[in-house]
Amino acid sequence: MKILTVVGARPQFIKAAAVSNILRKSHSEILVHTGQHYDENMSKVFFEELNIPKPDYNLGVGSGSHGKQTGTMLIKLEEIYEKEKPDVVLVYGDTNSTLAGALCASKLLIPVAHVEAGLRSFNMEMPEEQNRVLTDHVSNILFVPTKSAEENLKREGIDKGIYNVGDVMFDAILNFKKLAKNKNKIMKDLDLEGKEYILTTIHRAENTDHIDRLNNIVDALNECGRIVVLPLHPRTRKYMLDYGLEFNENVKVTDPVGYLEMINLEMNSQKIVTDSGGVQKEAFFMKKPCITMRDETEWVETVENGWNKIVGTDVKKILDGILNFVPLKEQKNIFGDGKASSRITKILDR
Incomplete structure (x- = not known):
């Protein structure tokens, strides 16, 4: 199976480091870096120290208004999708790269898998909230990190393709601590x-x-x-x-x-x-x-x-x-067991 992964910002590099390591053992992955974060300290250093595979494509979008940034990504991603013909497009989180990656795939009728789906701040003035809500509603496979994220999706009428896999950032912490x-x-x-x-x-x-x-x-x-x-x-x-x-x-x-x-x-x-x-x-x-x-x-x-x-x-x-401020409670295990990446790969296999 050919999976095309879209990343563009620091948190996505971290999540991709955890997932790609497992994913590439059994599947072909095309990695696209939109260039949303392009400063060396915000981008290049993460690929080097986390041993993330070099991107197959770097769109070099850089900074700009939300519309300009997202629009440029859509144009460039469409060309790559039509060339590579992936079986599924994998996106992470809530950035403009997330929305562009998901929307472009949806328009081309390519299945979309969203890692970290279902999160809600309930503040639609936040660009991140707009991105995550829109991405969830065009996604076919929704990997949620927590029970509350799953409940958020169901309240919005999304009741298919939801998988509570745990949090991939917990995977990353355990891997790199x-x-x-x-x-x-x-x-x-x-x-x-x-x-x-x-x-x-x-x-x-x-x-x-x-x-x-x-x-x-x-x-x-x-x-x-x-x-x-x-x-x-x-x-x-x-x-x-x-x-x-x-x-x-x-x-x-x-x-x-x-x-x-x-x-x-x-x-x-x-x-x-x-x-x-x-x-x-x-x-x-x-x-x-x-x-x-x-x-x-x-x-x-x-x-x-x-x-x-x-x-x-x-x-x-x-x-x-x-x-x-001092925490008054013992921590509960609310983000899974550090094996979210393996679950994501197994679900994509199915």
């Missing part, structure tokens, strides 16, 4: 060894594109009185310059880091403060308290389980989370 322990150069460079620190990521458009929200986040991190490590996303860096925002000395800003370095930073942190969906889960996997700087989350299980606190971008709430 040991390797990540040796990726401690950034710890030494920032003189972090033996020190407690808060690990932070900021990249969501709902925060970066609004000066009041980003200003509140910067103020809270500056005022928290803790060492904060912040691998800064290129978009966030741009908007901070545009808005004239600066961090205090307690916030150690670095360039984006590779996946193994990020796992290392997560493992050694005291708490994690983020607006990323993937990092919320990684915090849970690492058993680190997570403070989420959004008004809602698609990973509701992490909140219900008591390990994730939603604080929005209110300065006092962010500070309270950093200084006082």
Whole structure:
């Protein structure tokens, strides 16, 4: 069977690393990189350190408006699909690459398999929410990571082709955690060894594109009185310059880091403060308290389980989370057993 996989952003590279490793043992895979993330620290380094096969196609789409980016992907993907004639198109997550990969396949009547289907934040102003909802409704095979994701699909009238396989990012953590322990150069460079620190990521458009929200986040991190490590996303860096925002000395800003370095930073942190969906889960996997700087989350299980606190971008709430939030519950096994990739391959076999 010929499977064509579409990826384009950091979280998708991580998921593809776990799935492709199993998939290629029994099937032919064509890997297409849209180029949505094109910065070396956001793209190339992931392929190298996670041993992801070199993409068969790189569309080189780069940055741009949602319409321009998605439209360019559709045009280029159509040519590849018609040339390669895959049996199924596999997409991951909720980016513009996800939507373009799924929509193009659906128009050509090629079956679509969506990994990480069924997630909902119930905020349709988020580009990610629009992408995941639309992708689910044109997909034939929906691989959900949790029971709540399955229930979301059924409420929307999708009741066929749903498979609860567990979370492929949990697969990736289990696969790469040991390797990540040796990726401690950034710890030494920032003189972090033996020190407690808060690990932070900021990249969501709902925060970066609004000066009041980003200003509140910067103020809270500056005022928290803790060492904060912040691998800064290129978009966030741009908007901070545009808005004239600066961090205090307690916030150690670095360039984006590779996946193994990020796992290392997560493992050694005291708490994690983020607006990323993937990092919320990684915090849970690492058993680190997570403070989420959004008004809602698609990973509701992490909140219900008591390990994730939603604080929005209110300065006092962010500070309270950093200084006082402590999980009060033992973790439950809500993301599977780390064998989602094998289940996905077996289901595609059928």
